[in-house]
Amino acid sequence: MWKWLHPYAKTEKAFGLCNTLQPWFAGTFFLLFITGSVWGLLFAPADYQQGDSFRIIYFHVPSAMLSMSAYVAMAIAALVGIVWQWRTAFMTMIAIAPVGAVMTFIALFTGAAWGKPMWGAWWVWDARLTSELILLFLYCGVIALYHAFDDKQQAGKAAAVMALVGVVNVPIIHFSVEWWNTLHQGATITKFDKPSIAPAMLWPLLLNILAFASFIGWVTVLRLKNEILRREIHRPWVKAVLSEKREGANAV
Template sequence: MWKWLHPYANPEVSYHFAGKLLPWLSALAVLFLSIGLVWALAFAPADYQQGDSFRIFYIHVPAASLSMGIYFGMAITAFTSLVWQFKLADASAAAMAPVGATFTAIALITGAAWGKPMWGTWWIWDARLTSELILLFLYLGVIALQSAFEDKNLAGKAAGILTLVGVINLPIIKYSVEWWNTLHQGSTVSKLGKPSMSVDMLWPFLFCFLGFILLVSVIICIRFRSEILARNSIRPWVRTLVSAHLTQEKTNAV
């Protein structure tokens, strides 16, 4: 596997590879999100207890899951960077952090909007909500450390250490509803055996979930390519790429 991955340690190779993935990921993201959101918001049945307010589930749950998934991905890249000095891992983490912070914020906001009619309050210091808020602070801390040092290597190490320390929060978020008596409902889709929802609700959720995963992949690919260019601006291949782009723009303008 390492032999297969080794060529992608080259920034130029990774830049072009991510560029090749973008059109496919973008098309699939549009397809799955279009089908999933229309199906979920217009055709899926309302919940027998919560009514149409239940439909926020189709955004809240993917956002919450991705907030943890992206952080776990950052932890893998941080470990890779610290152990094997893989420089592109820091660029990957820098690309993922703002995306993860955004989806964590979306999860908290949609959770508050969903909780208001269900619990009668926008916020309560519930174990799941509090640990998710801590995750947002971890993301913001990582972003701050990535920007705090002019030396990108030093910034990557500092942010990587915080990322690895923060991993302990992920199982707390995941299992908080099982470990403590909380207002937040338990697992609905990820339960082993039979999910606690009808097939009519499950299928549009799966389309939405996959669509959001693809959307996140698109955004991270774009940011990853930007990070590569910013960190390799003095390299000849980057200068050639920029010159070709400027020439193309001038040609199009004429």
């Protein structure tokens, strides 16, 4: 595995991989998001207790799940950067951070919109909600710490340490509904032996989870490409790429 991955420590190879992945992530996102959202919002049956208000699940659950997954991915990139001193790993880490923060904000916002009619309050200091809010603060902390340094290599190391320390919050979020008595409902789709959701509701949810994952991949590779171009502006291959882009823009 490492033999395959090692070439992508070079920024030029990483940039090329981003160009390859970008259209696949974008196409997958649009296809699955449109299919899953239309299916879930218009054709899935209403919940027998919550009625149509349950349909926010098609945005809340994917964003909540992937806010944690994005943080784990960011922490893995941080670990690779610290252990092997890969600049591209630090760049990947900071490329993921704002995308993960947006996913976390969407999860909190949709959770509040769902909680108001169900619990009678926009916000409660529930274990799941509080730990998810801490996750947003961790994302913001990584971003702020990275931009606090002029030397981006040192910035990457400092932010990576914070990302690794904060990863302890992820299992707390996941298991909070089991460790504490909370208002937030327990697992639904992760009980693969007997999911607590009807198949007609489950399938569009799974499509939107994959769509949100593709969105994170798409935006991350876009941000990583921009970060590489900005950091490697002095490289001949970067100058060639920018020159081609200018020529293409002038031709249009």
